[in-house]
Amino acid sequence: MTGGGKGDGTGDRTVTDEVVDSLRGADDPRLRELLTGLVRHLHAFARETRLTQREWERAIAFLTVTGKACTDTRQEFIMLSDVLGLSMLLEMINDRHGPGATESTVLGPFHMTESPGRELGADIDLVGGGEPCVVSGRVLSRDGGALPGATVDVWQADGHGFYDVQQPGVQPPGNGRGLFTADGDGRFWFCTCVPSPYPIPTDGPVGGLLRATGRHPYRPAHIHFIASAAGHIPVTTHIFVAGSEYLDSDAVFAVKPGLIADFAPVDDPESAREFGVANPFRHARFDLVLEPA
Numbered sequence: 001m002t003g004g005g006k007g008d009g010t011g012d013r014t015v016t017d018e019v020v021d022s023l024r025g026a027d028d029p030r031l032r033e034l035l036t037g038l039v040r041h042l043h044a045f046a047r048e049t050r051l052t053q054r055e056w057e058r059a060i061a062f063l064t065v066t067g068k069a070c071t072d073t074r075q076e077f078i079m080l081s082d083v084l085g086l087s088m089l090l091e092m093i094n095d096r097h098g099p100g101a102t103e104s105t106v107l108g109p110f111h112m113t114e115s116p117g118r119e120l121g122a123d124i125d126l127v128g129g130g131e132p133c134v135v136s137g138r139v140l141s142r143d144g145g146a147l148p149g150a151t152v153d154v155w156q157a158d159g160h161g162f163y164d165v166q167q168p169g170v171q172p173p174g175n176g177r178g179l180f181t182a183d184g185d186g187r188f189w190f191c192t193c194v195p196s197p198y199p200i201p202t203d204g205p206v207g208g209l210l211r212a213t214g215r216h217p218y219r220p221a222h223i224h225f226i227a228s229a230a231g232h233i234p235v236t237t238h239i240f241v242a243g244s245e246y247l248d249s250d251a252v253f254a255v256k257p258g259l260i261a262d263f264a265p266v267d268d269p270e271s272a273r274e275f276g277v278a279n280p281f282r283h284a285r286f287d288l289v290l291e292p293a
């Protein structure tokens with residue numbers, strides 16, 4: 001280390017400068033840019049908050065248990081990024097969708113298993129018991145045309161607010177999930193149960209963080225989608241149930257008004273028969289509009 005000001009950076013050459021200089025040899029210029037920014041901001045954070053050794057040890061212990069809480073079916077780091085609003089910030093920074101295209105929102109930690117391929121119209125609620133519901137729409141290009149053969153990957157929690165991977169042995173694998181291929185007009189439709197609001201898992205370190213900061217863990221009722229089509233930018237998004245609790249206080253800050261859909265009540269035995277659901281049911285119509293690549 002050279003120069004003065006080694007401790008708090010009050011000298012003309014700081015430990016921050018030294019670390020930044022040490023990154024000059026990175027072959028990848030983007031890696032160098034990212035690490036330089038990270039070091040500068042981390043050091044500024046430590047100076048600004050006068051971070052103590054004990055506090056940093058506590059933070060390291062927190063990150064360690066966060067890593068240990070990750071399994072093949074649980075991603076605690078994604079949840080940490082989500083509750084800190086970083087996932088949503090990245091969605092906004094990287095958003096390449098023009099006006100009229102479906103907005104993106106967070107992926108969340110439960111898209112860890114491949115959705116089973118299903119026929120159009122299939123019921124993804126393998127357990128039953130929830131309020132029956134049909135979701136239908138078209139996959140369209142922002143240029144206006146239908147996107148036949150587009151892929152619509154869907155996943156949602158059951159009527160009690162749990163994903164299949166959270167309840168092995170209780171829910172069958174693939175419950176609440178489906179991979180659909182849009183028809184020749186870009187249409188997709190499937191049956192499910194009306195999702196309900198649910199708390200994100202709170203039995204790990206992220207739950208502790210929420211409790212320590214007096215925050216609730218709830219997400220408004222939603223269904224997740226990833227829509228993809230040749231020549232278009234895929235969109236990762238949700239549809240939120242209009243009127244759901246927590247639309248204005250989502251634990252992961254992921255609600256965008258354009259993603260809220262009416263799950264309209266339908267009492268029509270004929271159309272219930274056509275869709276293969278019990279009458280009465282609810283029907284959400286929502287088009288997925290993709291940006292050309």
Ligand code: BEZ
Pocket residue numbers: 078079082106107108109110200201219252
């Ligand atoms: C979800 O919607 O599946 C989710 C998103 C962020 C954190 C936890 C769950």
Ligand code: FE
Pocket residue numbers: 108156157222224
């Ligand atoms: Fe979810």
